[in-house]
Amino acid sequence: MSSSARESRTAGSGTGHQARWERHNSVRQTRILEAAVELLEENPSGARIPMQQIAARAGLAKSVVYRQFADRDDLDRRIRSYLVDVFAGELFTKLDITDGSIEEILNRTIHTVADWMAEHPRLHEFMRSGPTHEDASVDAVSSLKARMAARARAIITAVSKTIDVDDSGFESLTLAIVTMVEGMLTQWVRDPAPAKTRSEIVAELATYAWYMLDGAARSLGLVLDPRAELLAVIGQLAGADRGGVTP
Structure with missing residues (x-):
């Protein structure tokens, strides 16, 4: 295989990996947003729902939720x-x-x-x-x-x-x-x-x-x-x- 072919294959593999990672993150973000909406519906006080509670409802570790959003305000804006x-x-x-x-x-x-x-x-x-x-x-x-x-x-x-x-x-x-x-x-x-x-x-x-x-x-x-x-x-x-x- 030529050098250019190997580079093209490597680039294509990298692009495919990035696309899969973005889809994976998109699915996770949707799960988090849906979980947050469910909790908002159930929250009579109107107080801010803890990230840990949102993570638990989404079935994810809190650290995963934090990696998906810049901060809590970013999460609220995306909700x-x-x-x-x-x-x-x-x-x-x-x-x-x-x-x-x-x-x-x-x-x-x-x-x-x-x-x-x-x-x-x-x-x-x-x-x-x-x-x-x-x-x-x-x-x-x-x-x-x-x-x-x-x-x-x-x-x-x-x-x-x-x-x-x-x-x-x-x-x-x-x-x-x-x-x-x-x-x-x-x-x-x-x-x-x-x-x-x-x-x-x-x-x-x-x-x-x-x-x-x-x-x-x-x-x-x-x-x-x-x-x-x-x-x-x-x-x-x-x-x-x-x-x-x-x-």
Whole structure:
């Protein structure tokens, strides 16, 4: 075997070993994050959970946990990033304009938020307590709201291009809606005796969100039917000679 071939083989082996090591660490980190989330759910006091307890729940030595993260603050930031990813993934599934009317899309998306916040109040409060690993400038809930607003904004932009209208009037609308929904649901979840049921608060927020969307649409000369299938509405606005939209 030539020298260059041996060097190539050695380099390839090193690359493969590094990739396996990174996958191994990724699996361990996921186990640690899942264990931490489980313990947060079980922790009524809100006090910081000891690393030893997290390690034990993950089935790992404490030294292994310490090697996976720079320090405890790094672990907490990564837990929040993990929660944002999980929560956003659930929401993006519901924010699907190919299925249902505007009314249905708003209701099921807001219902998903209400369900998660009501069923995981300790996780939601933990997200509010500090930043994610990706953005140290704001708390994790603010990062989640920004991600949701950006996703909704991208959908509106795609629809606007399809029907050939200027969407600049919607620039701050999505963040305003997301902020309203999260703020009101936070108050509702924290209320020990809320005046409204979950379905009632969801329906109310969906109505408010529709009013905001409808107002912005009318400012562009668009009149939308909230109960009609959204894709059908887009098709009608775009005209018979234009295709559908796939944001």
